[in-house]
Amino acid sequence: MDVSGVVEFLAELPNLDRNVGDAARIDLLRNLEEVKAACAGVQARVTADLDASIRASRAERDVPVSQRGRGIANQVALARRDSPFRGGRHLGMATALVHEMPCTLALLERGVLSEWRATILVRETACLTREDRTALDHLLCADPATLDGLGDQAVCARVRAAAAEVDAEAMVRRARKAVSDRRVTSRPAPDTMAYVSDLLPVAQGVAVHATLARDADSILAAGDDRTRSQIMADLLVSRVTGAPHTATAPPITVNLVISDRALLGGGSEPAHVQGYGPIPAALARHWISEAVQATADPDTGDEARVTLRRLYANPGSGALTATESQARCFPAGLARMIDLRDRTCRTPWCDAPIRHHDHIQPREFDGPTTAHNGAGLCAACNYAKQGAGWHSTPRQQPRGQHKIEIYTPTGHRYQSTAPPLPKPLLLREVQTTSNVERILIDFLHTA
Ligand SMILES: [Zn+2]
Structure with a gap:
């Protein structure tokens, strides 16, 4: 089958004859699940091919080894309409499957293993050496019956147990490395609430919770109308922000x-x-x-x-107030304007917060320091954009929502549109x- 066969299969799928008996429907559900897994397997092979091909052509042009992989994950992400972060995961999983875990890849391609369970196998063996990983791959996936009937949790437990047996020291290294992943994140919750999560080593995590609980208990004992949970939440806010606010009266230091x-x-x-x-x-x-x-x-x-x-300057078009600067960097006022206009990183499908204010047309090619030629990007996307063959340009007429055209090294074009401004x-x-x-x-x- 050549590449166009995939496009034909996709076009034919909606015309599938669904006028069949229930037994055939059950078989169809199973077959379609196998097709999805098999597609993930082929995607892994194509991704690894792309990675090898780009790296080889860069090696020919004497690009330093450290820069040969730059921007590949971003191209994978754009093609799969996923965030660059996920693009990096897809690329890492593809190279691990193709180069180190052939048995897992074979089960995925046959539709025996789902993409998620293959991800678990790759993730849980990432701390092992290449040889140990390949040995474990053979142990668990050479025979399809080994993992047959196991759910996600059971597969995970099975892989972890096998990995600990192969290399106990690696599991300790993994736990140590996990500490370096500590971080604070926030995400929206329903009813205009927000979750703030703090990923901590277990001892610190328990200590934070126990301290809040202990102090909430003593406030409760002294008499307070709030519940214990509410007091704990209020204590956390006041200790982090240093201000004695309660959840019902937030300080307006938000944009x-x-x-x-x-x-x-x-x-x-x-x-x-x-x-x-x-x-x-x-x-x-x-x-x-x-x-x-x-x-x-x-x-x-x-x-x-x-x-x-x-x-905004123009009530009809909703265009942004024209602002520009002679400076090489975006001054604070202009940068804030771009933050409010773009909200998150402007790369399509990337939801990361804005960290850099980028000249869409670079300064060295006479790109002006204006809101029109400025874009908010996350650090990873800004870094990828510097790679050879990447090129972007703001759309010509500066009316309506701000638009950027992004061209990748393969000549694919993607468009990024800023969210609408308030009327x-x-x-x-x-x-x-x-x-x-x-x-x-x-x-x-x-x-
Ligand atoms: Zn980004």
């Missing part, structure tokens, strides 16, 4: 993008919290009115401050003005 229609006209277009995502307009209005009242109250002084900035409101459209709204309008006039 909030809201349309003035939603702010003043009672509109329902959601506001966007930088680093979190959309929140209901009513909640944003509540936060802002509390902060505005605190700002206007001389007793609270500088505790809460509201700063308003205009993001503006003409101040004369405001019907009734409360005290808070009058203060906000004063702000808007002076902003």
